[in-house]
Amino acid sequence: MLNxxxxxxxxxxGVMVGVEFSVAFVMNRILxxxxxxxxQLGHAHGGRMLGAVMPVWYIGSLVLVVAWAVAAWHHHGTGLVVAAGALLILSVVMSVLLLVPINNRNRTWTPDNRPADWKQQLSRWERWHYARVALIVAAFALLVSALA
Structure with missing residues (x-):
């Protein structure tokens, strides 16, 4: 069962990391x-679509990592799983405090109501997103290492 x-x-x-990596390095460049x-319309649509899915994915991933850490508490590699969980917690906190507020504004914008600084706000979101991607990539690497 643990396996x-x-x-x-x-x-x-891993799939969550792939989606977020794709957003950072593929989709945002295309948009x-x-x-x-x-x-702007593409960013707003992406914000609505992924904004609905990603909270469940991040929290679900964190719950699974916690379950793994608890189930394998006395096994080899549990420290790596706990470290991965800490990085995922940091990514969730970072999301809630820094990325979600920008995304919540962005998802309601249209060409008629967007603020004058919409590009700067999206640029700020993208910079924070790169940092979040780095965190979740590191968490994923720790989980893979724990398997070895």
Whole structure:
């Protein structure tokens, strides 16, 4: 049963990392290359779509990591799992305090109601997102290392 929990947790966190990596290094570059109104509308749509899914994914991943740490408390590699959990907690806190407020504004913008500084706000979101991606990549690497 522990092996199944380890694999399921690693896969779910890994796929989350892949999605967030893709947002940072693929989707945002595609959207930013579009004409102004299209770029802003694309970011708003992405904010609505991923803003609905990612909280469940982040919290679910964290719950699975905690379950793994508890179930494997006396096993080799548990310290790595706990460290991964700490990084995921930091990513959730970072999301709630820094990224979600910007995303909540962005997802309601249209070309008619967006603020004058919308590009600067999205740029700030992107910088924080790069930091969050680094955290969750590190957490994923720790989980994979715990399997070895």
């Amino acid at each position: 199944a929990l380890e694999v399921v947790t690693t896969v779910i966190v 930013n290359a579009l004409p102004e109104d299209s770029a």
